[in-house]
Amino acid sequence: MSLSTTIPAGTTLRVGDQLDFLKNLLRLSGQDTNVPYKVEYSTFIGGPPMLQAFEAGALDTGFVGSTPLIFAQAGKQGLHAVAGFQYRTGSYQLVSAPGHSDITGWASLKGKKVAYQKGTAGEAVLLQALDAAGLKLSDVDSVDIPQTQVAAALQSGSVDAGLSIEPLTSAFLAKNPTAKNVATTTALPDRSNFVIASDATLASPAKTAAEADYLTRLVKAWAYLGDHPGVYTNAIYVKLYGLTPERANEIVAATGTPTFFQLPGGIVAPQQRLADLFQSAGEIPAKIDVSEEFDSRFNQVVAKAQGQ
Numbered sequence: 001m002s003l004s005t006t007i008p009a010g011t012t013l014r015v016g017d018q019l020d021f022l023k024n025l026l027r028l029s030g031q032d033t034n035v036p037y038k039v040e041y042s043t044f045i046g047g048p049p050m051l052q053a054f055e056a057g058a059l060d061t062g063f064v065g066s067t068p069l070i071f072a073q074a075g076k077q078g079l080h081a082v083a084g085f086q087y088r089t090g091s092y093q094l095v096s097a098p099g100h101s102d103i104t105g106w107a108s109l110k111g112k113k114v115a116y117q118k119g120t121a122g123e124a125v126l127l128q129a130l131d132a133a134g135l136k137l138s139d140v141d142s143v144d145i146p147q148t149q150v151a152a153a154l155q156s157g158s159v160d161a162g163l164s165i166e167p168l169t170s171a172f173l174a175k176n177p178t179a180k181n182v183a184t185t186t187a188l189p190d191r192s193n194f195v196i197a198s199d200a201t202l203a204s205p206a207k208t209a210a211e212a213d214y215l216t217r218l219v220k221a222w223a224y225l226g227d228h229p230g231v232y233t234n235a236i237y238v239k240l241y242g243l244t245p246e247r248a249n250e251i252v253a254a255t256g257t258p259t260f261f262q263l264p265g266g267i268v269a270p271q272q273r274l275a276d277l278f279q280s281a282g283e284i285p286a287k288i289d290v291s292e293e294f295d296s297r298f299n300q301v302v303a304k305a306q307g308q
Contacts (some may be wrong), residue, residue, distance in 0.1 A: 003212050003297060006205075011037040013210040016050045019043060022218070028235055029221035037210045046147055047071075048119040054079055060201040061211055065091075065121030066189035069196065070275045073293050074284035078199035080295040083215050083302055084263055085222070088256035090190035092125040094182045095164045095172065099153045103161045105183055107133040115143040115153045115162035118283070122147065123164035125190045125276050129183070137281040154179065166251050167241035188270040192198025193258070202295060212301045219260050219305035226257035260302050264294040 012306040015112065017023055023041050026032040044050040047068025053059045055077060064072075067258075072079045096103035103112065106129040127137055137302060143159050150162040151172040156179035161182070164172065185191075195275045201207040218271055229252075261267070271290045278284045 003208055003301070005209060005212070007036050007209045008206045008215065011210050012040055013037055013207065013214060014040045014042065014058065014060045014061045015199060015214070017041050017043045018045065018047075018050070018063065021091045022181070024236060024240075025221045025225070026043045026217055026231075028231055029224040031217040031224070032219055035217075036092060038214070038216070046117055046120045047276060048117070051075075051077065051079075051119075054196075054198055057198075057200070059198065060207055061195060061197045061214065063195050065124070065193055066271055066274060067119060067121050067124040067278075069194055069293055070271070070278060070288070070290065071119050071284065072196075073288050073290065074275075074278075074286070079196050080199065080202065081194035081200075081263060081293055082102045082197050082202075082211065082295050082298045083195040083218075083260060084265075084267060085193055085195075085258040085260045086188065087191045087258050088186075090125055090185045090187065091255065092122045092163045092190070093165070093169050093184050094125075094129070094161060095150075095154060095169060096161050096180045096182055097157055097159060098102045098176045098178045100160055100179075103180070103182055106130055107131070107135065108163060108274050110135055112160040113141045113143055113158070115145055115150045117147045117150075117157040117163075118142075118144045120147065120296055121190065122165070123283075124269045124274055124278075125185050125187075127184050127281060127283075128187050128190065128274060131277055137283075167237060167243055170243050170247050170251070171241075187274075192267060197295070202297075208297075212298060215298055215301050216305040219302055221258070222258055223306070260306060262299045262302070264290055265292060267294075 030091045045065040050062050051072055150164050151168050153159045154162050233248045233252050238245055268291050273288050275288055279287050
């Protein structure tokens with residue numbers, strides 16, 4: 001299906017954001033100016049509540065990790081990935097509670113209490129890493145809590161380890177010197193994110209035209225920030241999150257500037273493996289074909305923006 005390039009007056013794109021990530025990205029790169037449609041942001045912490053908003057018809061587009069995309073398909077939600085971007089490493093870290101020198105890697109989690117938020121990329125990281133270590137999700141004592149509560153659970157000693165993200169990881173470790181950032185992963189689904197859109201949005205010429213423009217701005221925004229090291233680091237990690245410049249630079253050096261990739265590309269096989277692991281663990285009810293998750297009609301939009 002060809003994409004309309006005409007955005008009618010009065011068009012609104014309702015965007016699901018996480019911790020103002022997309023909003024700040026466009027602002028810092030100057031890509032939030034002269035937008036020929038209205039953008040309404042709703043911010044969430046994690047993919048599961050965003051999926052609920054999509055289910056309620058409150059969003060047109062947003063971004064999530066690999067796990068919510070799998071859960072959306074398993075739940076037969078009318079959502080598809082329209083673009084994907086990936087980092088050098090995954091965004092989740094395995095963090096030990098203070099004093100737990102026995103947590104040295106993924107294999108050492110057997111029989112331990114591990115905190116993470118189910119339905120998020122953190123669960124995917126844990127599931128794949130355990131599988132690589134010869135373990136299953138049932139080999140750990142899972143403690144399902146919101147991502148923002150993982151650090152508190154670790155600090156209180158109610159769990160042995162947890163899956164954490166920045167800047168929460170750095171803030172926790174700074175206050176708890178005997179805790180450790182034990183491991184992360186480089187599996188493709190763990191370091192990939194997807195811009196998703198509802199089927200209703202994809203059926204609307206006006207909305208798809210706005211979506212194409214928004215994706216163009218996102219691609220250009222990352223290209224700008226990649227060419228201007230320190231802009232995002234200082235504005236977000238230092239000024240907003242309160243990390244030291246040294247720690248902020250370490251994080252960005254480890255993750256790298258994300259790059260967009262064509263869909264479905266090489267993501268299908270590793271994404272299918274992850275979906276099969278979720279199904280084997282009883283986290284989704286039946287086997288799914290993840291190739292059905294992707295809508296490739298915006299590939300040319302992304303490629304053109306990358307060329308510019």
